[in-house]
Amino acid sequence: MTNSAPAPLAPSDRLLCGPGPTNVDPVALAAMGKPMLGHLDPDIQPILLEVVRMLRLVYRNAEGLVLPLQATGTSGMEAGLLNLTEPGDTVIVGASAYFGRRIVELARRAGCEVVEVMEDWGVHVPNGRLLEALDENPAATLLAVVHGETSTGSLHPLAELGEALKDRPDTLLMADCVTTLGGTEIDIAGWGVDYAYSCTQKCIGAPPGMSPISVSEAGMERFAARSTPVPFSFDFELLRKYWIDRPPVYHHTAPILHIYALYEVLRATLEEGVDARCARHVAAGTHLQERVLAAGLSLIAEPDHQLPQLSAVAVPQGIDAKAVQSELLLEHGIEVGGGLPGAPPMWRIGLMGPNATTQTADRVFDALMAVLETKGAPVSA
Numbered sequence: 182m183t184n185s186a187p188a189p190l191a192p193s194d195r196l197l198c199g200p201g202p203t204n205v206d207p208v209a210l211a212a213m214g215k216p217m218l219g220h221l222d223p224d225i226q227p228i229l230l231e232v233v234r235m236l237r238l239v240y241r242n243a244e245g246l247v248l249p250l251q252a253t254g255t256s257g258m259e260a261g262l263l264n265l266t267e268p269g270d271t272v273i274v275g276a277s278a279y280f281g282r283r284i285v286e287l288a289r290r291a292g293c294e295v296v297e298v299m300e301d302w303g304v305h306v307p308n309g310r311l312l313e314a315l316d317e318n319p320a321a322t323l324l325a326v327v328h329g330e331t332s333t334g335s336l337h338p339l340a341e342l343g344e345a346l347k348d349r350p351d352t353l354l355m356a357d358c359v360t361t362l363g364g365t366e367i368d369i370a371g372w373g374v375d376y377a378y379s380c381t382q383k384c385i386g387a388p389p390g391m392s393p394i395s396v397s398e399a400g401m402e403r404f405a406a407r408s409t410p411v412p413f414s415f416d417f418e419l420l421r422k423y424w425i426d427r428p429p430v431y432h433h434t435a436p437i438l439h440i441y442a443l444y445e446v447l448r449a450t451l452e453e454g455v456d457a458r459c460a461r462h463v464a465a466g467t468h469l470q471e472r473v474l475a476a477g478l479s480l481i482a483e484p485d486h487q488l489p490q491l492s493a494v495a496v497p498q499g500i501d502a503k504a505v506q507s508e509l510l511l512e513h514g515i516e517v518g519g520g521l522p523g524a525p526p527m528w529r530i531g532l533m534g535p536n537a538t539t540q541t542a543d544r545v546f547d548a549l550m551a552v553l554e555t556k557g558a559p560v561s562a
């Protein structure tokens with residue numbers, strides 16, 4: 182081990198078109214260079230409230246509690262389970278792929294009895310099957326699904342599920358919106374979603390490190406009625422006392438520069454318009470998916486449930502998926518994802534946040550075709 186300082190950081194300039202993180206929106210990077218404030222400074226307080234107000238508009242939820250956790254998407258998932266369930270509760274989880282299975286695991290770790298409603302990779306769990314599971318387990322206190330399954334590119338029909346659960350108020354609806362917030366239409370209050378969580382590194386276009394959450398009034402009532410304590414860092418009431426109540430009460434040292442970044446990307450989202458931003462994600466993703474299919478490749482998700490911003494492309498027989506991925510990275514400077522553990526061989530191409538454009542779609546697609554041609558894959562661009 183030497184004692185000398187290393188060379189200054191010089192990360193490569195990549196086009197991040199995997200399942201996330203995406204490239205950071207320039208407005209977020211610029212915001213992170215602004216003067217640092219203390220977490221209780223009078224000037225930070227209106228900034229926190231504006232972040233909350235803007236998140237409410239993006240989630241479309243004016244009630245309950247909305248704020249960003251200082252955490253990643255997984256912690257948003259865990260925070261919901263730990264605040265809204267108690268050990269011994271029955272929880273139903275629609276788990277067709279990797280992140281649904283992660284909810285199953287975290288719910289078990291939270292001490293819940295989990296009813297798994299499984300489907301194969303790429304196949305969404307039909308709402309009818311979830312409702313049957315609820316009929317068989319009417320005491321279930323929570324039902325969870327993944328709105329956008331980043332491990333397969335499958336989009337869950339969440340609006341219909343919310344509608345069907347409106348006459349089952351004792352079962353809270355939890356939705357993983359990690360890949361959909363800011364890129365796919367979401368109407369949390371209208372659809373009756375009691376708990377949603379997301380991240381900042383995907384369609385929102387900021388760096389990873391925060392997890393915007395939305396809790397309904399019914400969710401807050403469930404939280405208030407609990408008989409067991411929740412972990413201090415995730416306690417909804419303590420978080421509210423810092424983020425929303427005034428004067429703020431210290432709970433943790435907030436990541437001020439990340440909050441600036443989130444503020445600026447949310448501001449840019451509202452300037453663009455939430456609907457226009459979602460339409461941009463749809464246009465870019467659909468364009469890529471049309472080109473993928475026209476080239477003779479296939480997609481893992483069902484066509485009627487295809488998530489625009491994440492295309493999981495099946496790897497043709499005989500092609501080394503990892504070799505293609507690393508050539509894309511090293512020769513073209515483009516990151517795409519591979520399959521997660523247990524999944525069939527695939528490349529996962531994300532067009533999220535600032536990368537949700539048809540130009541970026543063409544750049545990734547053309548590079549993929551160029552690499553596949555050198556490998557002798559049966560494709561026709």
Ligand SMILES: Cc1ncc(COP(=O)(O)O)c(C=O)c1O
Binds near residue numbers: 255256
């Ligand atoms: C659908 C989904 N849920 C949860 C997560 C976990 O988020 P994080 O990696 O930020 O903890 C991810 C991450 O990619 C995801 O795509």
